[in-house]
Amino acid sequence: MRANLALLAVALVIALAVPFVASGFQTLEVAYALIFAIAILGLNVLTGYSGQISLGHSAFVAIGAFTTAIGVHTLRMPYLATIPLAALVCGLLGFGIGLAAGRLEGIYLGLATFALGVATPDLLKKQTSLTGGVKGISLPPLTSPIAALSDDQFFYLLCLVIAAALFVLAVNILGDRTGRAWRAVRDAELAAAAFGINVGYYKTLAFALSAAYAGVAGALYGLATAFVSTDAFPFQLSIALLVGAVVGGIGTIGGAVIGGLLTEFLPIYAQQLLLPISKDLANAAPGAVQGILLLVVLGLARGGIAGVLSDIYRRLFEPGSSGARPETATESAVTPSPV
Amino acid sequence: MNTSVVRVAIAAVMSIALAACSSGGAPPAATGAPAAAATTAPAAATTKPAAAPTTAPAAAANLTASDSGVTKDSILIGATVPLSGPAAAYGTIAKASDAYFHYVNDNGGVNGRQLSYKYLDDAYNPAQTVPLTKQLVEQEQVFLTFGGLGTQSQTSVRDYLNGKKVPQVIVATGATTFAAEFDKFPYTFGWQPVYQGESLIYAQYIQKNSPNAKIGVIYQNDDYGQDYLDGLTKGLGSKADEMIVDKEPNDVGAPDLNSQILKLKNSGADTLFVFETPSPAIKALVAASQAGWHPTIYLNSVSNPVPYIQAAQKAAGDDAAVNGIITVAYLKDPADPGQASDQGIQLYNQVMSKYYPDGKPQDAFNIYGMATAWSLVDVLKKAGPNLTRQAVMDQMANLNEVDNPFLYPGVVVKNSPSDHYSITQEYLAKYDTSANDYKPLSQTIDVRGQIKFP
Numbered sequence: 090m091r092a093n094l095a096l097l098a099v100a101l102v103i104a105l106a107v108p109f110v111a112s113g114f115q116t117l118e119v120a121y122a123l124i125f126a127i128a129i130l131g132l133n134v135l136t137g138y139s140g141q142i143s144l145g146h147s148a149f150v151a152i153g154a155f156t157t158a159i160g161v162h163t164l165r166m167p168y169l170a171t172i173p174l175a176a177l178v179c180g181l182l183g184f185g186i187g188l189a190a191g192r193l194e195g196i197y198l199g200l201a202t203f204a205l206g207v208a209t210p211d212l213l214k215k216q217t218s219l220t221g222g223v224k225g226i227s228l229p230p231l232t233s234p235i236a237a238l239s240d241d242q243f244f245y246l247l248c249l250v251i252a253a254a255l256f257v258l259a260v261n262i263l264g265d266r267t268g269r270a271w272r273a274v275r276d277a278e279l280a281a282a283a284f285g286i287n288v289g290y291y292k293t294l295a296f297a298l299s300a301a302y303a304g305v306a307g308a309l310y311g312l313a314t315a316f317v318s319t320d321a322f323p324f325q326l327s328i329a330l331l332v333g334a335v336v337g338g339i340g341t342i343g344g345a346v347i348g349g350l351l352t353e354f355l356p357i358y359a360q361q362l363l364l365p366i367s368k369d370l371a372n373a374a375p376g377a378v379q380g381i382l383l384l385v386v387l388g389l390a391r392g393g394i395a396g397v398l399s400d401i402y403r404r405l406f407e408p409g410s411s412g413a414r415p416e417t418a419t420e421s422a423v424t425p426s427p428v
Numbered sequence: 429m430n431t432s433v434v435r436v437a438i439a440a441v442m443s444i445a446l447a448a449c450s451s452g453g454a455p456p457a458a459t460g461a462p463a464a465a466a467t468t469a470p471a472a473a474t475t476k477p478a479a480a481p482t483t484a485p486a487a488a489a490n491l492t493a494s495d496s497g498v499t500k501d502s503i504l505i506g507a508t509v510p511l512s513g514p515a516a517a518y519g520t521i522a523k524a525s526d527a528y529f530h531y532v533n534d535n536g537g538v539n540g541r542q543l544s545y546k547y548l549d550d551a552y553n554p555a556q557t558v559p560l561t562k563q564l565v566e567q568e569q570v571f572l573t574f575g576g577l578g579t580q581s582q583t584s585v586r587d588y589l590n591g592k593k594v595p596q597v598i599v600a601t602g603a604t605t606f607a608a609e610f611d612k613f614p615y616t617f618g619w620q621p622v623y624q625g626e627s628l629i630y631a632q633y634i635q636k637n638s639p640n641a642k643i644g645v646i647y648q649n650d651d652y653g654q655d656y657l658d659g660l661t662k663g664l665g666s667k668a669d670e671m672i673v674d675k676e677p678n679d680v681g682a683p684d685l686n687s688q689i690l691k692l693k694n695s696g697a698d699t700l701f702v703f704e705t706p707s708p709a710i711k712a713l714v715a716a717s718q719a720g721w722h723p724t725i726y727l728n729s730v731s732n733p734v735p736y737i738q739a740a741q742k743a744a745g746d747d748a749a750v751n752g753i754i755t756v757a758y759l760k761d762p763a764d765p766g767q768a769s770d771q772g773i774q775l776y777n778q779v780m781s782k783y784y785p786d787g788k789p790q791d792a793f794n795i796y797g798m799a800t801a802w803s804l805v806d807v808l809k810k811a812g813p814n815l816t817r818q819a820v821m822d823q824m825a826n827l828n829e830v831d832n833p834f835l836y837p838g839v840v841v842k843n844s845p846s847d848h849y850s851i852t853q854e855y856l857a858k859y860d861t862s863a864n865d866y867k868p869l870s871q872t873i874d875v876r877g878q879i880k881f882p
Contacts, residue, residue, distance in 0.1 A: 114566040214679075223650045223680065224580060225554060227587055314558050316584050321555030372512065372549075 126349025131302025137340030139295035140275030145205030151322035153307025183300020225318025338395025497571025506570030513551030524797030527783035624659030631663025644697030717749035772833030
């Protein structure tokens with residue numbers, strides 16, 4: 090436990106050092122990774138803990154971004170105030186969709202959320218007066234209110250504080266009875282219901298919380314680019330988030346951070362690496378690497394990169410333990426019934 | 429989670445994945461690249477002032493620069509262009525500009541400085557233009573952006589570039605706003621004739637030659653398509669409502685335009701205006717032909733190069749699909765054998781064959797790319813050895829270029845502090861399938877001072 094805390098402290102120090110070591114542009118890149126991490130954490134709560142799949146999270150990110158854009162541009166709200174607003178809007182929307190989603194299972198839920206992800210950009214595009222249509226909404230660039238910090242440094246630290254708060258919140262919820270209920274629902278819905286857990290309520294709650302996280306990510310994304318248009322949130326973003334969640338480590342908190350870093354940096358590096366070999370190869374690289382990683386993880390390490398790291402860590406520092414992690418679906422107390 | 433462990437993990441996983449999917453020498457590169465990427469320092473500007481005092485002051489006075497992207501022997505120029513996506517046909521423009529820069533470099537550069545052109549693919553998607561432009565400015569530290577392509581794309585970064593005081597010059601779009609709103613965006617300059625000017629020429633021609641035309645318009649539903657449509661509507665004036673019988677918008681990247689073309693055909697229109705980029709323009713021409721509809725066609729200049737007309741002709745399997753298309757031009761025509769002995773065309777062909785052998789010389793987008801590059805080089809030369817962003821903007825604002833060898837004879841590039849319309853002369857031309865090229869239909873027409881914005 091003490092070693093864990095030490096690790097966390099080191100991670101925090103590194104995260105705090107980034108804006109003062111890296112260039113402004115690199116700082117912004119890491120900020121994007123944090124934004125992805127927030128969205129992936131939300132998806133993780135939904136898929137990893139409550140066992141529901143979503144292929145439509147790009148829609149919540151888009152709506153979060155447009156909430157901020159409309160708030161800042163049209164309603165002249167202060168930047169920071171739009172972030173909780175985006176969480177609220179997306180949370181309510183997620184609650185509504187969760188009500189319907191709770192009645193769907195497996196592939197049907199996947200298809201319904203897929204439709205959400207595909208349709209939302211087009212629906213937003215048609216609301217020209219609200220969203221600017223194809224033109225999108227340009228925002229004045231975010232300026233740092235603290236003289237000692239540059240704009241990029243301020244924005245990065247803002248993302249870091251929000252991400253840290255949301256991670257602490259997630260850890261608390263997941264460790265509490267809500268988290269236990271979600272895991273019970275995920276592992277054995279019938280058994281959970283038999284124990285008196287309100288399955289529909291907890292499923293809907295997971296959707297709402299997950300959507301709110303995606304909304305915050307969208308709001309921060311809007312502020313980071315200072316330009317919000319529907320083209321920024323294609324259905325592929327949902328897939329990228331899901332791949333990030335799975336490869337990072339589904340059902341783990343740390344996996345979301347790894348997933349965020351992967352989602353931001355992997356496409357960039359993959360392209361840079363392949364560019365000297367062939368331009369065509371480089372263009373195909375981000376998608377191909379995503380696919381290969383997903384296959385590798387599914388085939389060799391279901392716990393994702395977080396799982397592998399934590400195994401290594403246990404072997405190195407806790408020789409007594411078996412290396413298996415207690416928090417995977419395969420370790421569940423009750424085996425899922427095939428009903 | 430420990431982020432350094434995470435980074436190592438990312439690098440490791442990437443190496444594994446790359447080793448699995450690529451052959452031969454990739455794995456060694458895989459471990460090195462992330463580190464290399466992380467070390468790109470932002471110090472381009474800071475090295476200069478430190479070096480200047482220690483070297484001979486006289487030499488330093490000859491070649492000085494205080495802005496990012498310029499050293500004593502190089503100038504870094506950036507752009508975002510569509511190398512993929514719905515408007516990928518325009519990608520060749522940046523390659524032709526780059527070819528000309530290489531030619532200039534091999535002939536001594538600009539005031540002793542070599543030009544380096546970094547153009548990134550934004551797929552004609554403003555959502556990608558914004559981060560890529562930030563990358564060019566903040567990571568690559570370009571001196572200026574030149575030839576950024578796309579009305580919507582360049583509009584989406586105009587605030588940012590002006591806020592950062594980075595010149596956004598010779599944007600590859602003719603949207604009227606780039607010429608008209610210079611007081612709001614002092615660091616932004618267009619170059620090509622504005623769309624509303626082109627539409628005005630069509631409107632004047634049609635009112636004179638076929639005043640009873642029933643016009644149908646197909647246009648891309650964004651600032652670019654709407655700008656053309658606005659210009660046509662204004663140009664027709666009080667007759668617009670009567671003459672334009674139908675207008676059909678389509679989104680960028682629409683898979684086909686059949687339903688729009690059928691609606692236009694059924695509206696009773698006998699004249700079709702196509703305000704589309706090359707790929708959808710071809711689709712519209714083919715769809716009209718397949719519907720058995722042969723109106724008089726006006727095609728916007730941004731899709732008119734001969735190879736695209738030939739592609740439509742071939743896809744439709746019918747000469748009538750493209751014969752008689754009316755458009756405008758202001759560049760020399762590399763597809764015209766009659767102009768082959770022209771010095772500008774000869775230089776163009778020479779640069780194309782040596783520096784861009786994969787390009788199609790008869791594609792007028794390439795001569796566009798070269799003509800814009802010529803103007804930039806001209807501006808940079810005139811800005812002098814003490815190259816600053818301000819000097820470039822001053823030269824742009826007072827440009828009076830009568831000797832650009834790639835422009836149609838008599839066409840000038842002219843700005844003044846109160847007029848940023850750059851090129852305002854164009855001539856009408858008509859496509860002739862028997863010659864596989866356009867034939868001029870008029871002398872150059874100058875619309876300077878006639879465009880009202882908004």
